[in-house]
Amino acid sequence: MIAYNQTEILNTKRVSVLDELKEAGFIDKAQIQAFEQKNMVLKTQRNILLRLCFAFLGMLLYGAIISFVSLLFMSVIDKNFWLPVFVFSLIGLGITEFMAHSKYYAFGIDDVAILGFQGFFAGAIYILTDNSLASFATLAIIGALCCIRYVNTLSAIVSLIGITGFVCICIIDYGIINKFGLSFVLFALAALIQYANYNIKKRPDANVYQDALWAVEVFAWALLYLSVNYLVVREAASDLMGFSPTYGQDLPLAFVFYALTFVIPIAYIFFALKWHNRTLLWLGFAALGFSIFSIRFYYHVLPPEFALMAGGIVLFVISYFAWRKLRHKETGITYEKDRFTQSESFKMAEALIANSQTRIASHSKSEMPFGGGGFSGGGSGSTY
Amino acid sequence: MEPIHEQTSRQLLDQEIISEEQHVAVSAYRSFHIFSLHNEILFLMYLGVIVFTGGAGILVYQHIDTIGHTILLLLLLSVTIGCFYFAFKKASAYSNSQTDFAHPFYNYVVLGGSILGGIFINYLEIQYQPFGNRYAWPALLTALFSIAAAYRFDNRPVLSIGITALAAAIGITATPQAVLEANVFTDGFVLYAGILLAVLLALWEEVSRRESIKTHFSNLFLNFSIHLTGICCIVGLCDDYWPIYAIILAVSCWYFWFQSDKKGYLSVFIFVLLYGFIGFNIAFVRTLTIIDIPDFWAPIAILSPIYTVGAIVLFIRAVKQFNRQHS
Numbered sequence: 001m002i003a004y005n006q007t008e009i010l011n012t013k014r015v016s017v018l019d020e021l022k023e024a025g026f027i028d029k030a031q032i033q034a035f036e037q038k039n040m041v042l043k044t045q046r047n048i049l050l051r052l053c054f055a056f057l058g059m060l061l062y063g064a065i066i067s068f069v070s071l072l073f074m075s076v077i078d079k080n081f082w083l084p085v086f087v088f089s090l091i092g093l094g095i096t097e098f099m100a101h102s103k104y105y106a107f108g109i110d111d112v113a114i115l116g117f118q119g120f121f122a123g124a125i126y127i128l129t130d131n132s133l134a135s136f137a138t139l140a141i142i143g144a145l146c147c148i149r150y151v152n153t154l155s156a157i158v159s160l161i162g163i164t165g166f167v168c169i170c171i172i173d174y175g176i177i178n179k180f181g182l183s184f185v186l187f188a189l190a191a192l193i194q195y196a197n198y199n200i201k202k203r204p205d206a207n208v209y210q211d212a213l214w215a216v217e218v219f220a221w222a223l224l225y226l227s228v229n230y231l232v233v234r235e236a237a238s239d240l241m242g243f244s245p246t247y248g249q250d251l252p253l254a255f256v257f258y259a260l261t262f263v264i265p266i267a268y269i270f271f272a273l274k275w276h277n278r279t280l281l282w283l284g285f286a287a288l289g290f291s292i293f294s295i296r297f298y299y300h301v302l303p304p305e306f307a308l309m310a311g312g313i314v315l316f317v318i319s320y321f322a323w324r325k326l327r328h329k330e331t332g333i334t335y336e337k338d339r340f341t342q343s344e345s346f347k348m349a350e351a352l353i354a355n356s357q358t359r360i361a362s363h364s365k366s367e368m369p370f371g372g373g374g375f376s377g378g379g380s381g382s383t384y
Numbered sequence: 385m386e387p388i389h390e391q392t393s394r395q396l397l398d399q400e401i402i403s404e405e406q407h408v409a410v411s412a413y414r415s416f417h418i419f420s421l422h423n424e425i426l427f428l429m430y431l432g433v434i435v436f437t438g439g440a441g442i443l444v445y446q447h448i449d450t451i452g453h454t455i456l457l458l459l460l461l462s463v464t465i466g467c468f469y470f471a472f473k474k475a476s477a478y479s480n481s482q483t484d485f486a487h488p489f490y491n492y493v494v495l496g497g498s499i500l501g502g503i504f505i506n507y508l509e510i511q512y513q514p515f516g517n518r519y520a521w522p523a524l525l526t527a528l529f530s531i532a533a534a535y536r537f538d539n540r541p542v543l544s545i546g547i548t549a550l551a552a553a554i555g556i557t558a559t560p561q562a563v564l565e566a567n568v569f570t571d572g573f574v575l576y577a578g579i580l581l582a583v584l585l586a587l588w589e590e591v592s593r594r595e596s597i598k599t600h601f602s603n604l605f606l607n608f609s610i611h612l613t614g615i616c617c618i619v620g621l622c623d624d625y626w627p628i629y630a631i632i633l634a635v636s637c638w639y640f641w642f643q644s645d646k647k648g649y650l651s652v653f654i655f656v657l658l659y660g661f662i663g664f665n666i667a668f669v670r671t672l673t674i675i676d677i678p679d680f681w682a683p684i685a686i687l688s689p690i691y692t693v694g695a696i697v698l699f700i701r702a703v704k705q706f707n708r709q710h711s
Contacts, residue, residue, distance in 0.1 A: 333419045
């Protein structure tokens with residue numbers, strides 16, 4: 001079923017581990033070359049920028065072939081619109097198979113072709129059946145099959161989007177249960193996905209799907225949180241059931257959603273530190289930030305400028321005390337640099353974010369209504 | 385399931401690629417179960433500064449009429465001076481090589497001071513016009529102030545702000561959002577100014593490298609330079625005088641290719657390929673438009689998949705060659 005040789009995939013992943021060992025100073029470049037000479041590895045792009053660059057070229061190639069085919073079959077397109085879309089999906093499948101047989105794995109071009117195949121196929125099914133349930137079911141099945149066959153991480157996400165969409169449509173459009181139960185069903189679905197993922201990880205051959213399982217884990221944690229987040233639930237209730245609370249009224253079981261909106265991110269951070277799970281830690285930070293935004297969306301405790309300044313000070317103070325407590329620790333949770341964790345890309349990201357955050361308007365154009373240009377959104381004047 | 389890093393270590397030992405001592409050293413290090421929060425703590429400090437200065441910016445903007453200009457300006461100035469007072473107190477002496485504070489959070493104090501200083505300069509100009517409505521000057525002053533702080537305290541985010549302010553002084557909004565929103569330029573003259581600034585940045589990078597002045601800033605200068613040149617030339621290629629921009633883009637691609645190859649900067653190398661490829665395609669289509677032979681277009685549409693495959697093969701060969709030389 002797998003399009004690649006499993007040993008070659010594992011060897012390819014092991015080269016990444018070797019790169020980490022080299023960066024950490026345990027081995028040298030010659031030892032990586034010796035490994036690559038003794039073991040067959042696939043052609044892959046570990047650098048994310050290069051992978052995106054090849055994904056861009058892959059899109060051009062896919063687009064060029066689609067344009068060519070469209071020119072040839074222009075007369076057929078008018079009558080059977082699903083047919084060319086289906087042919088476009090087959091083109092994606094063809095490119096994917098070709099890449100797999102040429103031993104290209106996670107290269108960028110194959111990512112675009114796999115996603116194109118799945119997207120066009122689900123599109124063709126939708127045009128043919130005019131049924132979104134069938135379309136989501138197709139995405140769920142085809143995503144899972146592509147993930148298994150091509151060991152593709154993005155396909156795992158596509159499949160999970162398909163499953164989640166399928167469940168949502170069943171409840172929203174077909175009314176299998178009361179719409180208000182959607183949050184709890186999605187919460188249970190996320191827990192089920194996490195449980196299944198946990199069991200799959202125990203299998204001896206799970207290392208082949210290491211990245212896909214990681215993506216499933218992230219999706220399940222995110223779904224678990226978002227399904228019971230107060231803002232998401234209230235907006236969904238408003239859109240799906242026309243719920244519009246009057247003064248003094250709130251969602252049924254609102255206290256559960258208020259509590260879970262804050263308990264889940266704190267639990268994520270707590271368990272991330274306990275299990276040494278960096279992904280869960282970042283998700284916890286992001287979820288906590290979104291929780292604060294969720295409550296501020298309805299209850300304006302402080303004006304935004306004071307909230308931002310107070311939040312900035314709190315963040316700075318927390319990180320300062322965390323630094324004081326964790327510096328010089330040599331085992332377990334520490335501030336000291338891990339030899340396997342790279343900080344160079346983090347420094348470049350800091351430079352980029354600082355650049356993005358500052359908004360120095362160029363002198364010949366102003367976007368601000370009150371006299372304009374500023375720095376960090378600041379500055380004002382009546383003559384600008 | 386055995387973790388992949390343990391499998392790898394065992395396989396390396398079995399195949400006699402690593403020695404027993406290396407295997408023991410790796411296993412011993414992993415047995416400490418180190419979970420470093422180095423990047424996370426620094427990120428929270430960084431976020432704290434960014435969020436605080438963002439709030440300060442909004443405060444200035446929203447409460448201008450209620451708090452009073454003088455108080456706000458004095459408040460901004462005193463916090464900026466406070467930040468730099470602590471930074472100077474804790475910083476080691478200036479050095480042309482890379483330096484760092486003993487305590488990492490002073491880097492963020494410098495960042496906070498620089499952003500607040502920038503707000504102060506721009507606010508002063510907008511309210512009191514000490515430069516007489518010449519809006520390039522406060523941006524230029526902000527740039528000089530930030531660049532000086534970046535060099536003194538060895539701070540890359542502040543240098544990035546400085547270069548952005550320098551670009552703003554000549555009329556370019558050089559932030560990633562602006563690039564994505566296609567909102568970089570405000571008029572045609574700016575294209576030439578942008579290219580000139582890119583040349584100056586590349587020249588300064590060259591001088592810094594030769595004189596060994598903060599050579600670790602080199603990557604940042606080259607990245608700004610290639611994006612400025614690339615975007616200016618691509619916009620210019622859609623203009624009337626496109627052959628000039630085509631020549632400039634070709635020369636700059638050659639220069640940055642040479643530099644990235646020499647220094648092993650992969651990000652610069654990737655953008656040379658991308659800008660070169662996009663620029664070549666635009667120039668090619670514009671040439672065909674001038675020749676104006678209608679029969680050309682149909683074969684081009686048919687041959688485009690083959691052309692793209694050819695481009696992909698050339699890209700793969702170029703990347704392979706780069707990796708061979710720099711891995």
